[in-house]
Amino acid sequence: MLGDGGLVPRAPPGAVRARQARRARRAVRAAARSRRGGRRRRLPRGRRRRGIPARPRRGLAARAERRSAPARGRPPLRRAGRGAAARARRGTRRVDRAALAARRQPASVSGEPTPSASGAVPRPPPGLRELRGRLEPRGFRPSRRLGQNFLVDSGLLARIAEEARIESGELVLEIGPGSGFLTRELLARAERVLAVELDPLLCAWLRETLGEWLRAVPPDAPRFELVEGDALAGKHALAPELDARLARAGAWRVVANLPYSAASPLIVLLGRHANPPRGMSVLVQAEVAERLAAPPASTARGPLSARVQADWEVTPGRHLPPGAFWPAPEIDSQVVHLAPRAQRLPSELRSSYDALVDRLFQQRRKTIRAALRGWGRLADPERALAEVGLAPDSRPEILAVEALERLAERLSPA
Structure with a gap:
């Protein structure tokens, strides 16, 4: 809007409504104080006036209160305090550290902790x-x-x-x-x-x-x-x-x-x-x-x-x-x-088996025929492969142990 030769900024509509709501709440509280005859004294945090119901708890506080509440027909539970008095009320006994160490020990063959001849248990294993x-x-x-x-x-x-x-x-x-x-x-x-x-x-x-x-x-x-x-x-x-x-x-x-x-x-x-x-x-x-x-x-x-x-x-x-x-x-x-x-694998075949495995897998990109060609220990690879039922164009990684054994039996001595 215009005024005094300049522009006056207008408040956003939301801010205007919030200001009006605050003024209305203050007016209601002021009217209530005038009927009581003055301002009410503020109580410490967590206290409430007699006769006024407590505000219901919500969230985690409500869940904890439900868990600690006694079941219908049972007396309320007593909360544990601190120190010796709390231990006496709970009937708590101190931990037997020797027994705890025994439970952590490696078991014997029978599965039980193994004591020494004097009855003492070995010290716990190091971590x-x-x-x-x-x-x-x-x-x-x-x-x-x-x-x-x-x-x-x-x-x-x-x-x-x-x-x-x-x-x-x-x-x-x-x-x-x-x-x-x-x-x-x-x-x-x-x-x-x-x-x-x-x-x-x-x-x-x-x-x-x-x-x-x-x-x-x-x-x-x-x-x-x-x-x-x-x-x-x-x-x-x-x-x-x-x-x-x-x-x-x-x-x-x-x-x-x-x-x-x-x-x-x-x-x-x-x-x-x-x-x-x-x-x-x-x-x-x-x-x-x-x-x-x-x-x-x-x-x-x-x-x-x-x-x-x-x-x-x-x-x-x-x-x-x-x-x-x-x-x-x-x-x-x-x-x-x-x-x-x-x-x-028979012991007498082991040397030939190892030599065949080394020959095939050192050239695993080649076919079995190409890998065995020119190897002095197998004079006719085509015939040997046909006798054991292997396709010459297959790759070494398809060979099972039984096929390798049959092929190793056809190798000449080193």
Whole structure:
């Protein structure tokens, strides 16, 4: 609007209505005060005047009030206070810490906590905080070169040991025990455990922590033996000491979180031992697990698949996320269970079988005919393929173990 030669800004319609409403409320309150004879004294927050009903509660406060209200026909509940008086009213007793520690102990073969001869229970197993607190001051750092990623999830450790189906009288071989967390679960289920660890600092840790636990159990409890050193003598042979121990071990099986850097050769060599294991339950990279279990025609099928499946039925197990490990790896992990085939690859055919697998999968982009052409150990590839019923134009990854065995039988000696 115009006034005094200039423009006067007009208030928005909404602001005008709000101002009018405030004035009307003030006028109503002023009229009520004049009838009472003055302004009413303000009460403290949370108090209300006698005779005036309380405002109903809403939201979370109403829900809490309903939960604490006594049921119809029952006396009201008394709220617990603080300190000794509250404990006396609740009848609370203090926690028996010795009993709590006993419940956390690894179980014996029978599944019960194992006391010492004096009746005392072993101290609780160390956790990740204690592991780091006692190893890092000694200069230990997990080595990526050695594939040191320790599984620290106690629930997963127990499930892996349980799913291994350890039988009575078996020796359990664990390669790369590391922190010893899985070792404790194995000692709770096996009569004998043989562990092979390369890292000297971890060997000292295992002797310190597991030795303390084993000294507190009766003489007939699970026996534990630690071998300090490498389980491999190169990529194509087991360490002589380990090989000799397994030869006289009787019945044995493998349960281990294998070092990522050595998982593939260890699985092949252990599975081909002269005294083969009854089974293997190993934790490996998810990529390695996929190759181990890859069926014919799978893009993941390769030399590792063909070698292992010649002796073992491979069953993929549970996946484990990186967060279950310390330090967390950059890849996923998976458990793989291996059970012996009803008919293993004959020992006299093994050399020819390996040579054929290497020849085919080194040239996997070629057809089988092209991969075998010019190879001195197979004079007439076309005829050999026809005899075993294989199409010359097919690819190596389609070949099942049985087809590879039939073809290996037709190779001339090296």
